Amino acid sequence: MDALERGDLPGLRQVPKADLHVHAIMGGCRTFIRDRTGHDVVPLEGVLASMDGMHAWNDRYLRPVFKPPAGVQDLPYEATFAQCRRDGVVRIDMGVDVQTMTLRSEKPAAAVWSWLKDIHLREAPMVDWLPQLGADRKARIENILRWLDPFLELGVFRTFDVYGDELARPIDDFLPVYRRLKSAGLILKCHVGEWGTADDVFRAVELLELDEVQHGIAASESPRAMRFLADAGVRLNICPTSNLKLGRVKRIEDHPIRRLYDAGVRVTVNSDDPLMFGSDLSEEFLLLYRAGVMSATELDSIRREGMT
Helix, strand or coil, X not given: CHHHHHCCHHHHCCCCEEECCECHHHCCCHHHHHHHHCCCCCCCCCCCCCHHHHHHHHHHHHHHHHXXXXXXXXXXXXXXXXXXXXHCEEEEEEEEEHHHHHXXXXXXXXXXXXXXXXXXXXXXXXXXXEEEEEEECCCCHHHHHHHHHHHHCCCCCCEEEEECCCCCCCHHHHHHHHHHHHHCCCEECCEECCCCCHHHHHHHHHHHCCCEEEECHHHHHCHHHHHHHHHHCCEEEECHHHHHHCCCCCCHHHCCHHHHHHCCCEEEECCEXXXXXXXXXXXXXXXXXXXXXXXXXXXXXXXXXXXX
16 A cells, blocks of 8 residues: 555565466566567557457567467466566466467377476466466367366366457357366356446356456446346456557546446456556556555455455
8 A cells, every 4th residue: 555655666566466367478577578589579559449459469579479379388478477576476367278278289288287387386486376277269169178178187277267259159158168167166257348248247147157257347337237246246357457458448547447346346456468558467556546546445455355
């Protein structure tokens, strides 16, 4: 709270925090990547007019660094754990895309896990890592189920998320996947309510029995949806700068995290894609404070929420 009130960014980076919504491919430390590769990943300027703009940025700034689809490499995960060290992140939910790891890594699931665990222990052993399994919303359901099984058999992954184009297909299609994962005891997440509606958030949480929602800010448009989320104890892992840069929120001063918090919905503040959006987790907290969206006391309670 003192660091927020002083505008002390280095001090904020010393405060323990949790990042529960971050993607490894764009979650890394810019200086770490520049020192390792000589490439400077230039953050996005302005607001994207469409998702095509995100793809164009990826092609220009990330492909020269990570060089997909040649193979899965250490650098994205090393850089993300390096970002944890830099920014005081002591808990992170981040993992692997089951399609990418199955089709591109040329490693069996056990070898993928051993490889990721070694990176974690080498780069940031002090960080409480919640290993995540993830799938793109456009992938075929039968393929997702087939790709998941070898990873689930290891018994080490703790969360699951579906991401990508939120409007690509009905959420109902994913019911077999989430039933399988619920039986395996994973924490269930889904990207929903970033581009869609409050009804989409309500439907996804109710049908898939979600524990957490990635984004979910559209729920702020509906008192009914907010009451449902608050009563169910479902947490929304919100990324303010991402919402601005993707045009989902026009002004940070009007960010819906305020309405959600006031309605009793559990919320956390997260970074999403620091490489692309140019804002780390400490800067996200400071952004909300400086804009008068939340008080220092409220932001500290949100920080603590992420640590539970």
